[in-house]
Structures are given as structure tokens and as C-alpha cells.
Amino acid sequence: MNSCVLFFTLVLAYCAFAIPKSSHEINLIADVIQSSDKLTSVVAHVCWKPSKQIQMMYLLGNKNRPMTVRFVNKDWASIVEPHHRERLLIVVDVNCPTTRQFFEKANATKKFSFPYRWIVIGKAVNESIAVTSDFNDLPLLPDSDVVIAQKNDSDSFILSMIYKVHVSKKWRVEQFGIWTSVNGLKKFEAVKSSISTRRRNFRRHSIKTAMVILDNRTISNPYDLSDILTDTVTKSSFRQTDPIYGYLNASRELIYSPTWGYYRNGSYGGMIAEMTIGDADLAGTVLIATQDRMEVVDYLSCPSPISIKFVFREPPLSYQNNLFLLPFKTTVWYCIGAFVLVLAFILYINALWENKKLESSEQNSKDPTALKPHVGEIAILVISAISQQGSFTELKGTLGRIVMFILFLAFLLLYSSYSASIVALLQSSSNQIRTLSDLLNSKLELGVEDTPYNRYFFPIATEPVRKAIYQTKIAPKGTKPNFMSLEDGVKKLQKEPFAFNMNKGIGYRLVERYFHEHEKCGLQEIAYLYATKTYITCRKNSPFKEIFKIGLFRIQEHGLSDRENRLIYARKPACQARGGSFGSVNMVDFHPVLLMYLYGIILAFFLLFVEILAHRKLHPRSTVGHVITL
Known part of the structure; x- marks a missing residue:
């Protein structure tokens, strides 16, 4: 033990003296x-x-x-x-x-x-x-x-x-x-x-900035907001990034591109190409964040709350449901059915009792208005009560009259409640469209704002529901894809059961312009794209990345980005006059009644045909003689 201690002591002493001063x-x-x-x-x-x-x-x-x-x-x-x-x-x-x-x-x-x-x-x-x-x-x-x-x-x-x-x-x-x-x-x-x-003082060094220009008129004055619906995203981004050049004491050199840039045939085009194979250091127009783009550009900040979604007015309730089944709950319908069967049974017993009690009376046997204990006559009487129609047959006794009074009174009350509910439901809207699947299965027509990013992202959708929406609702085979201008889409959204995929901040500005106050109620939104957040970007691994990022965040912290957003983009209109007007009843609202009427006519002719065949089979001679006499 002592030898080990002595050994380590010598080693430490050697190290202390062997290593010279640094x-x-x-x-x-x-x-x-x-x-x-x-x-x-x-x-x-x-x-x-x-x-x-x-x-x-x-x-x-x-x-x-x-x-x-x-x-x-x-x-x-x-x-x-x-x-x-x-x-x-x-x-x-x-x-x-x-x-x-x-x-x-x-x-x-x-x-x-x-x-x-x-x-x-x-x-x-x-x-x-x-x-x-x-x-x-x-x-x-x-x-x-x-x-x-x-x-x-x-x-x-x-x-x-x-x-x-x-x-x-x-x-x-x-x-x-x-x-x-x-x-x-x-x-x-x-x-x-x-x-x-x-190192933010660039001493007037030029920063090459790429911008997306869809209308050449924007090049002459990107600050101009007199035509706010033209190149709105570009104008907004330009105004929001403008203070960074003063922050950096730099000059600006603009490079214009007709599109944002999408991956095709192994390479990018548009604004992204200017930052990957061109000279641009900064993107002057916001860019949607996607996984493939993260490999070629760096995302800096999100200055604009741009959101691209399907916007639609809540459709009438009849577009999603049969209005004539909605006034009562399922349990109430079951109770009404049971009530009808009970009343029909009571009517039958009562009719049978009266028929036996007065069968000796010659007057009763010849009275055609007396209700006979037959299933057909009982059914006709109950149907007459349900539809608020009269019947030429009736029960003659006091007890029978009381039963008939209860029958007609009960269905009068049910009829009043049912009719009032139908009137209310005709003016109601449906809130059942909440997901893309609901939108796909709805009766709404779909349209898309005609922009380069929509033209790219919609056809490449691979998720089953999104792919089905594009193939069946937007671009069915043999038809022209339903891409349209923002103004045409908003006007159609106002007048028809229609869902329009648009930039909400710009589209809502047109909604404020064209829609009446009561039409602004019930606007719903459903996102189609997976990610619609937009960012200012720069060249991948740019030496100015951190400097740009700090400058852009300072712009946001000082409220300059928020000011431009409030000036350019509109928010969802507030509903201030719900129920201010009433719409006309259209064919969709009462088509179940027409179908029932059509089915009833078909059934009536079918029964008539069966009766004729049955009559000819049961009375062949009388039929022939009748024909000869004619």
C-alpha cells in the first residue's frame, strides 16, 4: 500500500516539473x-x-x-x-x-x-x-x-x-x-x-433582391396601392422588406421573375432559381414553406399572415339533408308511428264493436258512411287524419266520435308543429361541412384562384381526398379546370352554392366590396394545402442570413409589418345582420316532395294495372259480354 502511494506521488511530481511554463x-x-x-x-x-x-x-x-x-x-x-x-x-x-x-x-x-x-x-x-x-x-x-x-x-x-x-x-x-x-x-x-x-453597416453595398411580378405595371411603382388587387402579395412583401435596406445602410438591386419557382425536371425555376443559380441574395416576395424548398433556401421570418383556403357560404340545409325528416327527432318519429298503430287498432276495435252492436239494424247496414271494420277503410281514415283531409266514413257511436276527435286533434297539433319547423328549416343553413371529405361529398361547386402556386400545388396532390377533389370537383376529365380570377370567384361565391380557394386577405377585401351585410354571415373556411405559412427567404447558407434575420425581426418588433398587413389585407367580415333577408325556395329544397309525388303516381298506376288484371281474371265472362255489348 505504501509503495503505491509513493509511486503516484513520484508520477505527480514528475509531471509538475516536466511540463514547463506555458x-x-x-x-x-x-x-x-x-x-x-x-x-x-x-x-x-x-x-x-x-x-x-x-x-x-x-x-x-x-x-x-x-x-x-x-x-x-x-x-x-x-x-x-x-x-x-x-x-x-x-x-x-x-x-x-x-x-x-x-x-x-x-x-x-x-x-x-x-x-x-x-x-x-x-x-x-x-x-x-x-x-x-x-x-x-x-x-x-x-x-x-x-x-x-x-x-x-x-x-x-x-x-x-x-x-x-x-x-x-x-x-x-x-x-x-x-x-x-x-x-x-x-x-x-x-x-x-x-x-x-x-456588421450590419453595408456602406451602400448593393443587395440583389428577387421579386415575383405577375403584372408588369407593378415594376414601375411597387409602392402603389391604388390597384391593391394586382400583385398584392408582391407589393405587401416589398413594403415590409423595404426598411431592412435602411437598417443595413445598403442599396437595392431588383431582379424580376414571373413565378415563385417550383421543382420540375430536376431543377427550380423562377425566384428560387435566382437565389440558387443566380445572383440574388434575398427574396423580396414571401414564399410558401415546403420540405423540398428547405434544401435550397433558408427561411428567415414570417411577416404576412397569408392564408390560402377554400371559402364558402354555409349552404342551405337542404343541400345536406332532407328537410322533411328534420322537424322531429328519430325517437319522435318512432313515437308517432307507434301512436298511429295504436289509434288504428282502437279504431278497428271500435268499428268492430259498432258493427256487431248495430248489425241487426237495417238502417246501419245500408248506411255507406258507417266505418266498416276493414283494414283498408281504417288505413284510409288514418291517412286522411294525417294529411288533414276529411273522410266520408266515420264511427257513429259516442265512443267512436271521441276517438275520431282525438285522432284529428292530435294530428292537427303535429301538423302545425311540423309545418312551422319546415318554414324555419327552409331559411336555415348547414354547418356540417367541416373537413375536406365533407367538401368533397357536398353538392357545392369548387373553384380555385388562378395563380401560379395553385396551378402547381393542386395537380400534384397525392393524398386521396385532395386528389379526388382536384380530379372530380376542380378538373374533371374532359372539362377545363375551374381556375378563375379572384373577382369572378368572389362574385360567384356571393350568388351560388360555391366554394372558392383563395388568398383570404385579398379575397375578403372583395367580399367587403360586393357582399350585402347579411351575406357576410356564415362564411366558412377549409384549408386545402398542407402548409400555407409564407416566409421571406434568402440564399442557402448566405453569409448575410443572420443579419437579414435580425433586421426582419426588428421590423416586426417595431410594428412596421403589422401596419402593412392592416393596410393591405382584410380580415374575415363580421356578421352583423344575420337573418336580414329571406331567400326564395328553390328546387333543391322541396325535391324530396316531388320525388314522393312521382313515386306515388307510379305506384297508383301500378296498383290500377294490378286491379284491372285481377278483375279480368276473376270475372272473365262478364268482361267479354261487356265488350260485346259495347
């Missing part, structure tokens, strides 16, 4: 890392002696936040990056002969962009300025995080950060701080804020 460069690196207050994994490309490398590993591994340190040669492929890229810090000594090749390898894999961090041990201050020829042709753009440490004297370093707004522009230098062996790192206040906030 060099200034190593202490500098440790202080810069500590100032960032982030979890860090260090990759170093230095040409130091092994003892100095061991010092670096020993010092960084024994901090409050231990760091892993790996040394690599000029081949970047040998580096295994951490799972979280933002933890990676790259340390480089420009005095090494292979540094230039290392920079080229790093640049090929875009390691100078966000979120990678760099500490570069540069040349001495008296030899060169911060930006040496080693950084020529490197894309250190506004999202880069490169700290250059230049030796000022034997005990101090001057730290700077360099970047360009564009590869063709001049270098910009930020003073990061001063490091001394006595006081350590003194970080300047100017660099304590985030990089995206510090």
Missing part, C-alpha cells in the same frame, strides 16, 4: 476561448515543437470547461468534426509553411463561414498589417469569425477581426482587444455584441 501563444488562445464562454473543441494546425503542443493540451484540458485538442496537418479530410459544429474552434499559425494549403482545404469545405470560429496567430505588428497576403482570395464574409493575433512585443498581442461585405470589396478590420502576459485579455466593448449586429 508560452504566451497558448495562454492567449486559452483566454480568447474563455472569453467566448462556449463549449469548445479545438483543432490546431501549428508547426510547434511536441513539448509546446503538450503544453497546449495540458492547459486547455485543465480549464473549468475542459476542451479536446487535436493537431492536424494540411489535409483537412483527417479532421473528425464534433456533432455540434458551433463548438469547433480552429487554431492556425500563419508562420507554418503549409498554412496556405490548409486555408485552401478549409475554404473548399466552407469552414470560414458560420458557425466555425478561428484564431490565427499572425505575423508581428512591425512586419505587416493585420491583413496579410495569406488571406487573399479567402471568402471571409460578414458571417465569418476569424480573430488574428499579432505580436506587439515580447509580452503582448494585438487582436483584430477581418471580413469583407463582398469578395470584391475591401477588407474591414475590427479591433478585438489586447492581450498581455500580466493582465491577460482585454476585450474591447465594440466586439462584445454579436457579429450579426456589429
Whole structure:
């Protein structure tokens, strides 16, 4: 036991004396890392002696936040990056002969962009300025995080950060701080804020912005709202992104496109193509978020509450139900049926009793108005009472008259309740259309606003219900697809049982213009597209991404986006005069009655034909003689 303790004591003593005092460069690196207050994994490309490398590993591994340190040669492929890229810090000594090749390898894999961090041990201050020829042709753009440490004297370093707004522009230098062996790192206040906030001054550098223009008149004045229904989405987006150029002190160069851009034949077109294979840095028109687009553009903010849905007025109740079955609940119908059977049975018993009691009376036997105990006559009497019609047969006794009085009174009350309910139901609307399946199975006609995104998204639907809606309701085979202008669709929505897929914010402005107050009630909405949220986007992995994002969020926080939305887009109209007018009864409302009438006529002729056949079969001779006499 004592020997083990002695052994570990000797090992610790050896380590304490064997590892020399850390060099200034190593202490500098440790202080810069500590100032960032982030979890860090260090990759170093230095040409130091092994003892100095061991010092670096020993010092960084024994901090409050231990760091892993790996040394690599000029081949970047040998580096295994951490799972979280933002933890990676790259340390480089420009005095090494292979540094230039290392920079080229790093640049090929875009390691100078966000979120990678760099500490570069540069040349001495008296030899060169911060930006040496080693950084020529490197894309250190506004999202880069490169700290250059230049030796000022034997005990101090001057730290700077360099970047360009564009590869063709001049270098910009930020003073990061001063490091001394006595006081350590003194970080300047100017660099304590985030990089995206510090580097927002573009000094009138031009930002190329792609816009979707559906009407060439918009190009001359995208601010104009006199014709608010033309290129509304583009005008709204243009006005909402306009303050960002002042925020960035940048100029704007517009690139126009006739469509948003959709994936066809392995590539994108339109505005997305301008950001993927063109020169555009920012999209000036909002874009619907889809999974395939996330691979080619970055989504920044959602400034406009654009919502694209099927809008329809609640159809009359008769479009979904048979009105003549709705006045009573199912249990009430069952009770009425039972009541009819009971009354028919009582009538039969009463008629049988009167017939036996007065069968000896010659007057009663010859009286055609006396109700006979036959099922046919009882049925005719009950049907007459139900339909509020009279009957030439009746019960003659006091008890029978009381039964008949109760019969007709009961059905009079039921008839009054039924008729009143029918009148109310004829003016009622149906609220049963809640889903796309309900919309598909309804009697409503469907139409779609004629826009590029609707022309693209509707035909490619694969979900069964959505696919059926397009194939059976919007574009049946052999017919022209039911795409129409916004104004025509809203007018049709006002006059007919019709569901119109439109941009609600624009469509409701026309609803306010054309609809009467009572017609604004009962407007319902059902979404067809899976996702209709729209975003301002930028080029994938753009060096300006975080700067754009902060600027756009500041615009929203200051209420500028909300102001434009209130100015351009309309909300769903409030219902203030429900029941203000009454609509005429149409064929759909009472077609069940017509069907019943038609079926009754057919049944009557069928029974007449059966009676004729039965009569001829039962009385063949009399029929022949009758014909001969004629």
C-alpha cells in the first residue's frame, strides 16, 4: 500500500516539473476561448515543437470547461468534426509553411463561414498589417469569425477581426482587444455584441433582391396601392422588406421573375432559381414553406399572415339533408308511428264493436258512411287524419266520435308543429361541412384562384381526398379546370352554392366590396394545402442570413409589418345582420316532395294495372259480354 502511494506521488511530481511554463501563444488562445464562454473543441494546425503542443493540451484540458485538442496537418479530410459544429474552434499559425494549403482545404469545405470560429496567430505588428497576403482570395464574409493575433512585443498581442461585405470589396478590420502576459485579455466593448449586429453597416453595398411580378405595371411603382388587387402579395412583401435596406445602410438591386419557382425536371425555376443559380441574395416576395424548398433556401421570418383556403357560404340545409325528416327527432318519429298503430287498432276495435252492436239494424247496414271494420277503410281514415283531409266514413257511436276527435286533434297539433319547423328549416343553413371529405361529398361547386402556386400545388396532390377533389370537383376529365380570377370567384361565391380557394386577405377585401351585410354571415373556411405559412427567404447558407434575420425581426418588433398587413389585407367580415333577408325556395329544397309525388303516381298506376288484371281474371265472362255489348 505504501509503495503505491509513493509511486503516484513520484508520477505527480514528475509531471509538475516536466511540463514547463506555458508560452504566451497558448495562454492567449486559452483566454480568447474563455472569453467566448462556449463549449469548445479545438483543432490546431501549428508547426510547434511536441513539448509546446503538450503544453497546449495540458492547459486547455485543465480549464473549468475542459476542451479536446487535436493537431492536424494540411489535409483537412483527417479532421473528425464534433456533432455540434458551433463548438469547433480552429487554431492556425500563419508562420507554418503549409498554412496556405490548409486555408485552401478549409475554404473548399466552407469552414470560414458560420458557425466555425478561428484564431490565427499572425505575423508581428512591425512586419505587416493585420491583413496579410495569406488571406487573399479567402471568402471571409460578414458571417465569418476569424480573430488574428499579432505580436506587439515580447509580452503582448494585438487582436483584430477581418471580413469583407463582398469578395470584391475591401477588407474591414475590427479591433478585438489586447492581450498581455500580466493582465491577460482585454476585450474591447465594440466586439462584445454579436457579429450579426456589429456588421450590419453595408456602406451602400448593393443587395440583389428577387421579386415575383405577375403584372408588369407593378415594376414601375411597387409602392402603389391604388390597384391593391394586382400583385398584392408582391407589393405587401416589398413594403415590409423595404426598411431592412435602411437598417443595413445598403442599396437595392431588383431582379424580376414571373413565378415563385417550383421543382420540375430536376431543377427550380423562377425566384428560387435566382437565389440558387443566380445572383440574388434575398427574396423580396414571401414564399410558401415546403420540405423540398428547405434544401435550397433558408427561411428567415414570417411577416404576412397569408392564408390560402377554400371559402364558402354555409349552404342551405337542404343541400345536406332532407328537410322533411328534420322537424322531429328519430325517437319522435318512432313515437308517432307507434301512436298511429295504436289509434288504428282502437279504431278497428271500435268499428268492430259498432258493427256487431248495430248489425241487426237495417238502417246501419245500408248506411255507406258507417266505418266498416276493414283494414283498408281504417288505413284510409288514418291517412286522411294525417294529411288533414276529411273522410266520408266515420264511427257513429259516442265512443267512436271521441276517438275520431282525438285522432284529428292530435294530428292537427303535429301538423302545425311540423309545418312551422319546415318554414324555419327552409331559411336555415348547414354547418356540417367541416373537413375536406365533407367538401368533397357536398353538392357545392369548387373553384380555385388562378395563380401560379395553385396551378402547381393542386395537380400534384397525392393524398386521396385532395386528389379526388382536384380530379372530380376542380378538373374533371374532359372539362377545363375551374381556375378563375379572384373577382369572378368572389362574385360567384356571393350568388351560388360555391366554394372558392383563395388568398383570404385579398379575397375578403372583395367580399367587403360586393357582399350585402347579411351575406357576410356564415362564411366558412377549409384549408386545402398542407402548409400555407409564407416566409421571406434568402440564399442557402448566405453569409448575410443572420443579419437579414435580425433586421426582419426588428421590423416586426417595431410594428412596421403589422401596419402593412392592416393596410393591405382584410380580415374575415363580421356578421352583423344575420337573418336580414329571406331567400326564395328553390328546387333543391322541396325535391324530396316531388320525388314522393312521382313515386306515388307510379305506384297508383301500378296498383290500377294490378286491379284491372285481377278483375279480368276473376270475372272473365262478364268482361267479354261487356265488350260485346259495347
